[in-house]
Amino acid sequence: MLIESTAYASRWRDVAPSAKALFALAGVVAAWVARSPYALAALTAVLVLTALVGARVPLRAYAATVLPPLGFLLISCAAMLFGPDAQGDWRWSGAMLPVVVHTALRSLAMLAALSGLVLSTPMPGLLALMRRLRMPELLLDMMVLCYRMLFVLRQAWDEGVTAQSARLGYRGWRQAWRSTGLLAGQMAVQVWQRAAALQMAADARVCQGALRFLPVVYPQARRQCMVAALAGALLVALAVGDRL
Template identity: 75%
Template sequence: MLIEASAYASRWRDVAPSAKAWFALAGIVAAWLARSPAALGTLAALLMLAALCGARVNPRAYLQVALPPLGFLLLSCLTMLVGPDAHGHWGLTTAMLPTIEHTALRSLAMLAALLGLVLTTPLPDLLNLLRRLRTPELLLDLMVLCYRMLFVMRQAWDESITAQSARLGYRNLRQAWRSTGLLAGQMAVQVWQRAAALQMAADARAYQGTLRFLPAVHPLARRQQAWAALAGALMLAIAVGDRL
C-alpha cells in the first residue's frame, strides 16, 4: 500500500509508463555493463536522484520500501566475508572484498532503477503496459488478485485489532500474546471468507477470466519517451565508456 500511495502521489504520476519503463530498463542494463565502482556508484546516485528529486518521491517512503532488499543485500555481503583460508579453516576473509563491492554497487543501482519505476507507476498503468507487451492474461489476473488480497488481509487485520483492543485484549503482555495467537488463527478464515465474497462479486459482474482497466491517456507520451531515451542513453554511455 505504501508503494501504491507513493506512485499516486508522485510527480511522474501522469508520465507515460512506457517512458518510465525505458528509463528503468536503461538503468538496469547500464548497471549490468558497468564495471568500476565509480561508474556503478554514479549510476546508482543518478537513479536515486531521478526518483527523489525528479519524481519527488517521499524520501521516508523511499527508504521504507528500500530497507527490506537492502537488508537482504547486506546479509548477502556479510556471508561473502566468511570463507576458508589457505589451510582450510573457516573464518573472516578479505579476499572477496572487491567482489563484494562490485556486487553491492551493481545491486544497489538495479534496485534504484526498479524503485524508480514502481514508486512512480500505479498498478493499473503497469498492467496496461504489460498487456501491450503481450504478457499472458493469466499472469496479469494473478497479479491483480494477489494485489487485491493484500488490501483484504490488511483490512481484516486492522478490524480484528480494533475489536480486540475494544475488549481490552492488549491490556498486558500475557493478554497481548493470547490475542495475537487468536488473531493469527482467525486470519486464514476471515481472508478465505472475504476472498469468496470477491469471487461472488466478480461472477455477478459476468467475469470472463480477464480483468480490464480503463487505460490512462498520455498525450505527451512521445515527448516523454524521447526524454527517457535521452536519459537512458546517457547512463548507457557512462557504462559503455567505463567498460571500454
C-alpha cells in the first residue's frame, strides 16, 4: 500500500512506464557491468537521487520501502563474513571482505534502480507495460486479482480495527493481542470467501479471455523514452569505462 500510494503521488506518475523501465534496466545493466566499488557507489547515489529529486519520492517512504531488502542483504553479507571452518567453529573470514563489499554495492545499485521504477509507476501502468511485453495473460490476471484484494482486505481490516476500538478492544496490551488475533482469524475467513467468489466469477465466464482495462495514453512517450535511453546510455557508459 505504501509503494502504491507513493507511486500515485510521484511527480513522474504521468511519465510513460516504458521510459522508466528502460532507465531502470540501464541501471541494472550498469550495476552488473561496473567493477570498482567507487563506480558502484556513484551509480547507487545517482539512482537514489534520481528517485528522490527527479521523481520527488519522499525520503521516509523510500527508506521504508528499501529497509526490508536492506535487512536481507545485511544478513546475507554477515553470513558470508562469519562462517564455520573445517573444525565447525564460527570464525571471521577476512578474505571474503572484498567480495562481500562488491556484492553489497552491486545489490544496492540494482535495488536503487528497481525501487525508482516501482515508487514512481502505479501498478496499472506496470501491468500495461507487461502486457505490451507479451507476458502470460494468466500471470497478469493473477496480479490484477491480488492487486484488487490488497485494497479490499485493507479496507476490511481498517473497518474491523475501528469497530474493535469503539468497543475498547485495544484498552491494554493483553486486550490488544486478543483483538488482533480475533480480527486476523476473521480476516482469514473473509479471504477464503472472497477467493471463492472470484473463482465462481472466473468459472462463470469459462476463464476465457483476459481482464481488460482502459489503456492510459502517454502523448510524450516517444520523447520520454529517448530521454530515458540517453540517460541510461550514460549510466552504462560510466560502468563500461570503469570496467575498461
